[in-house]
Amino acid sequence: MQREQNHSSEAENTEMAVTKAKLVYTIYRTLSYGLSPLLYLHLRWRKNLGFEHPLRWLERLGRASLPRPPGPLLWFHAVSLGEGVAAIPVIKECIRKRPGLTILMTTTTASAFEVIKNRLPCGVIYQFAPIDTPNAMDAFLGYWKPNAIVLVESELWPNLIMDASRKGITLALINARMSTKSFRRWSKPWLLPLISLMLSKFSLIIPLSTMQAANFQLLLAPPSIINSSGDLKFVVEEFISEEEMRSIEDLKMQLDRRKIWMASSIHKGEEEVILAVHEVLIQAHPDLVTIIVPRYTDHGREIAHKFQKGGQCVALRSQGHKITPGTNIYVVDTLGELRHLYRITPIAVIGGSFLPGFTGHNISEAAAAGCAVLTGRHVGHFSCMISDMQQLNPLSVLQVSEQFELEEALEVVFRDNQVLEARREAAKQAYHCLSRGTVTRVWNLLDSQLLKHALS
Secondary structure: OHHHHHHHHHHHHHHHHHHHHHHHHHHHHHHHHHOHHHHHHHHHHHHHHOOOOOOOHHHHHOOOOOOOOOOOEEEEEOOOHHHHHHHHHHHHHHHHHOOOOEEEEEEOOHHHHHHHOOOOOOOOEEEEOOOOOHHHHHHHHHHHOOOEEEEEOOOOOHHHHHHHHHOOOEEEEEEEOOOHHHHHHHOOOOOHHHHHHHHOOOOEEEEOOHHHHHHHHHOOOOHHHEOOOOOHHHOOOOOOOHHHHHHHHHHHHHOOOOEEEEEEEEOOOHHHHHHHHHHHHHHHOOOEEEEEEEOOOOHHHHHHHHHHHOOOOEEEHHHOOOOOOOOOEEEOOOOOOHHHHHHHOOEEEEOOOOOOOOOOOOOHHHHHOOOEEEEOOOOOOHHHHHHHHHHHOOOOEEEOOOHHHHHHHHHHHHHOHHHHHHHHHHHHHHHHHHHOOHHHHHHHHHHHHHHHHHOO
C-alpha cells in the first residue's frame, strides 16, 4: 500500500511539473510572439550598425536564401565562431560516413559567418540562424524540414526545441555546457520545470566534461541520454589558404630575431594589464615585440591609440603596417587568424581571464601550436579544460592571479630557454592526448542514437 501511495505521489508531482513547464513555455511563446515586431526593428537597427549581414539579415527571420535539396537533411547550429569551428570536424565525419545526407549549418553572428564560410566542406549549406520567435522558427523548420538537429554547447531555445519536438524532429546537444550563471537561472523553481521539459525532448546530450554532465542531471535531463566523449574544442583542424600562408610567413620574417609573446582574446580592461607587463619586460628585453589580439576587432584601434599615447611604437595589422626595428607592439585587429598566429609565437597568454566577471577562452589552439600557455584565474567552464591538461602534465598550462605573477612567469620563460621548451612540449603533448579520438566518439554517438532513429 505504501509503495502504491509513493508511486501515486510521484506521478502527481511529475504531472504538476509538466503542467507548470507547459504554462511557463506558453508565457514565453506568447511574449516572443508579441515582441516579434520589436525584434524585427531591432534586427534592422543592428543591420544598419553593421552587426548583422547587410544582404542576408532576413535569414534571421527564418527566410531562406538558398533552395533546399531533396532528401534527408541534418541541421547543425552553433551560436558563434568558437562553437561553429568545434562542429566542423563532426560535420566532415558526417559527410564521410553518410554522403547522401545534406548538411545545413547555421550560426548567429556576422563575425562567425565571415570565417566559417571559408572553412566548411563543399556542399554544406550555410545560413544565419533564426531568432527564437514562433513565426521565425516555424518558417525556418517548415522550409528546411530537417530530419534531425544537432545543437552545439548551450543553444537551448524554447521555441526551437519545442517546435522541433512537435514536428517529430530528433534533437542532440553536443559539447554541451552551461555557464554558472545560466545554471543558477535555470535552477530557479519557476524555470526548472521548463528546462527539464526541454531537455526531455533530446535523444542525446554529450557534455564536454563530467562536471557539465552533473549539471545537466541536476536540471533533470534523463540520465539515459547523457553520454561522454571529450571536449570538441580540443580538436584543432589546420585550415589555411595560400594567401593566409604567405601573410603569416611574411609576418614571421618581420619578427625574425625578436623576442615575442602574444596576448590573445584580450577584452576591454585587460589591455591595461598587458601594457603594464610589456613596460616591465621591455626594460630587460629591448628587442621585445608584444602581439595583442583583441577579442573584438573594433577594440584594436582603441588599444593602438592608448598604447601610442603611452609612448609605445604600435603597428596595426588591419592597416597593413609592417613591423620595423622600432616597433614593440603589434595589434592584430583582423578575423580568423588567431590559430595561425600561435604558430609564430613561443608564448601565448590567453585573455578574457584576468578580470572578475570574465570566463576565459579556448586554450587548445595555443597548446596545439606548441606554445607555452598562460592564462588568468577567471576562466569559467574552461577550468575543466585546464584541469584536464594539468593532470596530464602540470607544466602544460600556467594560471596566474595578477599582473605581478604574469610579469614573473614571463620573465622566467624569457630568461630560461629550458623552462620555455619544457612548457611548450608539455602543452603540445597534453593537447594531443586529450584530442585523440574525440570526433570519432561524438560521431558514433550521433549515428547510433540520433541518425538511425531520425532516418529510419
